[in-house]
Amino acid sequence: xxxxxxxxxxxxxxxxxxxxxxxxxxxxxxxxxxxxxxxxxxxxxxxxxxxxxxxxxxxxxxxxxxxxxxxxxxxxxxxxxxxxxxxxxxxxxxxxxxxxxxxxxxxxxxxxxxxxxxxxxxxxxxxxxxxxxxxxxxxxxxxxxxxxxxxxxxxxxxxxxxxxxxxxxxxxxxxxxxxxxxxxxxxxxxxxxxxxxxxxxxxxxxxxxxxxxxxxxxxxxxxxxxxxxxxxxxxxxxxxxxxxxxxxxxxxxxxxxxxxxxxxxxxxxxxxxxxxxxxxxxxxxxxxxxxxxxxxxxxxxxxxxxxxxxxxxxxxxxxxxxxxxxxxxxxxxxxxxxxxxxxxxxxxxxxxxxxxxxxxxxxxxxxxxxxxxxxxxxxxxxxxxxxxxxxxxxxxxxxxxxxxxxxxxxxxxxxxxxxx
Ligand code: LLP
Numbered sequence: 441x442x443x444x445x446x447x448x449x450x451x452x453x454x455x456x457x458x459x460x461x462x463x464x465x466x467x468x469x470x471x472x473x474x475x476x477x478x479x480x481x482x483x484x485x486x487x488x489x490x491x492x493x494x495x496x497x498x499x500x501x502x503x504x505x506x507x508x509x510x511x512x513x514x515x516x517x518x519x520x521x522x523x524x525x526x527x528x529x530x531x532x533x534x535x536x537x538x539x540x541x542x543x544x545x546x547x548x549x550x551x552x553x554x555x556x557x558x559x560x561x562x563x564x565x566x567x568x569x570x571x572x573x574x575x576x577x578x579x580x581x582x583x584x585x586x587x588x589x590x591x592x593x594x595x596x597x598x599x600x601x602x603x604x605x606x607x608x609x610x611x612x613x614x615x616x617x618x619x620x621x622x623x624x625x626x627x628x629x630x631x632x633x634x635x636x637x638x639x640x641x642x643x644x645x646x647x648x649x650x651x652x653x654x655x656x657x658x659x660x661x662x663x664x665x666x667x668x669x670x671x672x673x674x675x676x677x678x679x680x681x682x683x684x685x686x687x688x689x690x691x692x693x694x695x696x697x698x699x700x701x702x703x704x705x706x707x708x709x710x711x712x713x714x715x716x717x718x719x720x721x722x723x724x725x726x727x728x729x730x731x732x733x734x735x736x737x738x739x740x741x742x743x744x745x746x747x748x749x750x751x752x753x754x755x756x757x758x759x760x761x762x763x764x765x766x767x768x769x770x771x772x773x774x775x776x777x778x779x780x781x782x783x784x785x786x787x788x789x790x791x792x793x794x795x796x797x798x799x800x801x802x803x804x805x806x807x808x809x810x811x812x813x814x815x816x817x818x819x820x821x822x823x824x825x826x827x828x829x830x831x832x833x834x835x836x837x838x839x840x841x842x843x844x845x846x847x848x849x850x851x852x853x854x855x856x857x858x859x860x
Contacts, residue, residue, distance in 0.1 A: 447680050448765050448772045449812050450726060453479060457840030461728055461808045462770030464834065469848060470808075471729040471746050473819050473833040477513060479724035480815075481838070484517035486688055487673070487716045492696040495709050499543055501671050501717030502528045504816040505725070507833055509845035511535035514720065522668075522715045526556040533560070543668065543713070545587065545634065546571070547609065551578050558582065565634050565668075568611060569618055576626025585632035585668070586611055586619055588657055590650040594672060595638030597758040602670075603637035603650055610635060613653060616660050633658050636670030636715060642684075644691035647672065648698065655702050658710075666711035669695075673719035677813050679763045686719075718816040725815020726765075727752055727831070731807045732786075741781040743803050747794050748785030750828045752814055753821040755794050764795050765810035766803055773801040783809060787826050819846075827854050 450456060455476050456464070464472060487498040499522040500514045506528060512535050514521070520541040523529045532542050539561040546554065547567045551574060557564045558579050565585040566572045575584055589610025595601035602609045611619060623630055637650040651669050658664050676683035699712055729751070733744035754760035764783060766773040779802055783795040794811060803809075822830045829849035836842050 447682075449679050449723075449763065450765060450810060451772055455479075455726060455836065457836040457842060459836070459840075459842050460770040461767045461810060464842065465728060465730065465808060467842075468832050468834055468844060471727060471751050471831045473814065473831050474726045474728060474842075475507075475510060475815060475833065475835045475845070476724045476726075477835060477838045480510060480513055480721065481517060483720050483723065484514055484519055487714065487719060488518055490688060490692045490695070490714065491699065491712060492692065493699050493703075493712055495711045496699075497711060497713045499668070499713050499715045500720050501715045502532055503820060504717030505721040505818070505820050506531050507819065507845055508535050509835055510721065510724075511537070515541075519720075520713075523562075526553055529557060529560065529562060543585070543634075543715075545636070545715075554578060563631055565632070567609060569615060569622060572611075572619065572622045572628075576622055576628055579628075580626045581628070583629045583631040584623075585634055585666075586630060587634045587636075588613060588654060590635050590637060590653040592646050592650045592653070593638045594641040594646040596640035596674070596760070599758060600640065601638040603635060613657055616657060620661075630661050630664065632664060632666040632668060632711075633661070634668035634670065634713075634715075637672060639672050640674040640718060641672050642674040642676075642686050644687070644694065647691070648694055651695065651698065655698070659706065663708070664706075664710055666713055668713040668715060671715040671717050671719070673714075673716045675719055675722045675813060675816075677722075677761050677763065679812060720816075722813045722816035725813070725818055727811040727814040727818060729809045729811070731803055731805055731809060734803060734805060741779065743781050743783045743809075744786070745783060745794070745809055746786055747783070747809060747811065748787035748826065748828060749789075749792050749794070750787060750823045750825040751785070751831055752794060752811060752818050753823075754817055755796075756791050757821075762795065762814060763812040764798060764800055765812065766801050767808040767810065768804075768806075770808070773807075775801040777802065779803075787828070824849065824854060829853070 522543045544557040544564040593601040593604030729745045729747035749756040778799040785792045832848035833846040
C-alpha cells in the first residue's frame with residue numbers, strides 16, 4: 441500500500457500553512473475545525489465555471505457550512521447562495537449576500553417563514569400544491585418558483601436521496617396542470633423551476649437525467665426566468681485509495697450542450713443555476729482531536745478521543761467514511777506498520793465511532809487525529825449533546841497565517857436560553 445503518510449492529504453496540499461496540528465491545538469484548544477482558504481477558493485471557482493454558458497450561476501448551499509468568514513469568501517468568488525430556512529437567510533445577509541443573490545428553497549414552512557423571505561425580496565421555491573396555495577394567499581400577484589421531483593434520485597445514503605419515488609420532496613411531474621391552475625388563481629408569476637435529486641453523486645448521469653425531465657416540464661411554462669438543477673456534486677472521501685474525482689470537465693460540457701440546445705428551442709436565454717454545498721466546502725475542512733486513551737476490549741482496539749459525534753455526525757448518521765491522519769509531536773506519522781483500530785469519541789453511546797476498523801499507524805495517548813473532508817455537514821450538524829461544547833473554527837489564510845473565525849462554545853452558552 442506504500443507509505444501511509446505519503447498519501448497524507450494535508451501534506452500534499454500544505455493544508456496547515458505556517459502552522460501545524462500541535463500548535464493549532466495548543467493555541468485554540470481541542471477539538472478544532474481547521475479550514476484552508478486556498479482549497480475553498482479553488483472549489484468555488486470550479487463550480488462557478490462548471491457550465492460553459494453565459495447565464496450560468498452557482499448558488500452555494502449554505503446548509504453544508506454557514507461560518508460567516510467562509511461565506512464571505514464564497515461571496516467574494518462571485519457565488520450566490522441557496523437557503524433552507526429563515527436562519528440561513530439571516531446568516532447569509534449578515535455575510536453580505538443581497539436578497540437577489542439568495543434563493544429560498546422552502547419545505548413545509550409556515551406563512552410566517554414565507555413572509556420572512558417575501559418581506560426581504562427573496563424568491564422562494566415551493567415544494568407542494570398545498571404550500572403553493574398558502575403562498576398564493578399571502579402573496580397574490582407575486583413571483584415564485586416551484587420545486588419539481590424529476591422522478592430520479594441519487595445519493596450516498598437513502599437518507600439523502602431527495603428525488604425519485606421514495607421522498608417527501610418536490611411536486612410530481614404529472615401535476616403541472618394543477619400548478620398552473622393555482623398560479624392562475626392567485627395571479628402568481630412562475631419565475632423559476634428547481635430540483636435537487638440528492639446528495640453525493642460521483643457519476644453525472646442521474647443529474648443529467650433529472651435535468652432533462654425538468655427541462656421538459658419547463659417547456660410547459662412561458663417566460664421562465666431561471667432553472668435550478670440542484671446540488672449533489674460528490675467529492676472523493678476515500679483519498680487513501682486514490683478515489684477519482686468527479687469528472688467536472690465532461691459533466692460541464694454535457695450540461696452546456698443540453699442547455700444551449702434547449703435554450704434555442706425555448707427562445708430565451710434563461711438563467712441556469714446549480715446548488716452545490718458539499719463540493720464547495722468539504723475538502724477545505726479538517727477536524728482535529730486529541731487521543732486520551734487507547735485500550736483493547738475483547739480483542740478490539742479502541743482509540744479514545746474528544747471527537748464525539750457531537751462534533752461530526754456523519755459517520756454515525758450515514759456510516760460515512762472520513763480519512764484519518766495521525767500526528768505525533770505535530771508531525772504526520774511515517775511508520776509503515778499499520779494496526780486495525782476503532783477511533784471513538786467521548787459520548788455515552790456505543791455508536792459513537794468516528795472511524796471503524798481502520799488500518800492506521802500505531803496511535804498512542806497524546807497523538808493528534810485529523811479527520812479529513814470535514815468541512816461539509818461537519819460543524820453545521822454539530823450539537824451540544826452531552827452538554828459538550830461545540831469546537832472553535834480557525835482559518836488558514838492564503839498567506840499561511842491562521843485566525844480564529846468562530847470561538848468555541850463556553851459553559852455559559854449552555855445556559856444562555858434559561859435567562860428568562
Ligand atoms: N439543494 C437542496 C435543495 C438540498 O436539499 C441540498 C442538500 C443541496 C442543495 C446541497 O447538496 P450537496 O451539494 O451538499 O450534496 N447531511 C448530509 C447531506 C444532506 C444534504 C441535504 N440537502 C451529509 O452529511 O452527507
